[in-house]
Amino acid sequence: MIPVIDLEPGRPDLERKIAEEISEACRNTGFFVVRGHGIASEVFDDAYAASLRFFALTPETKDAFAMRTSNARGESDYSPYGYSALLSENAFAYTGKPGMPSDYVEKFSVGRLILHDDEELPFPADELGARLRAALKRYFAACETVAGQIAELLALALDLPRDFFATRTDTSNDSLRSHLYPGVDPQFLNDQGMGQHTDGTLITLLTQDGPGLQLQDRSGRWLDIDVQERDSFIVNIGDLMARWSNDEYVSTPHRVRLADRQRQSIVFFKLANDDTVIECFPKFAADRPAKYAPIRYEDFSLQKMNLLFGREEAR
């Protein structure tokens, strides 16, 4: 079981205790469940329902909104927008393992530009498209809020200024991806939905409408993450936080297994500003040497993104 943490809104007296619980989870499993986040259930309902309506369109219709990466910030801007078909991405490649099977998942992605209604983004120009855009905008904004709360609690636990992460992530190219894993006939079951990987994020916020997500514990065993409520956030630490914490916080490998029933999940990736320097937190550098040299976030992320989108050979 991964720890369940209630954010207990309106109880500032519990803040330090909650921060410690989160920090403890980051050291142990790298995964925890967040409840009491204050996000209305309609935000989840709308995003799941609108995504499902989009995924039910014909392949030709969906391909008209094929995923592209924004180039708002030039060549290194990899934030994906739009639709990715089954088998078009490969989570193994993201971690530098070529030659592995691709992911059996459909995705619809948006980034920070979703917050601006006048941006031209790949959505259908009809009522369905407008609903999807509005729903993902609200969901994105909600995730920014919750990620901000968690980051602030982590700053407390790490003896950093409260706004440490806020000031280093306020223009980050965060990404939201709505997933549909088809149900598959068990007779033909190739059960890989998404290959094993770690996330390149600060933190990741995931919700799911059914089981499928698994994490790998330190002994190498795969454990089901059995969270029933679609509006509980499953939060995990990514590689960025692991590096920042000198590997005191773990970026835990995870994957998705397919089942005979279709599954939806929505995943929010919280990143850092391009010019943020990732340098071991003083708290974790006191009694042992820093394992990693300081690095700008932009340089840190570029290599992973090149692998994911196949723009460069795995190194």
Ligand SMILES: O=C(O)CCC(=O)C(=O)O
């Ligand atoms: O869809 C899921 O449940 C897992 C997604 C995931 O791990 C990812 O996109 O990084």
Ligand SMILES: [Fe+2]
């Ligand atoms: Fe992941």
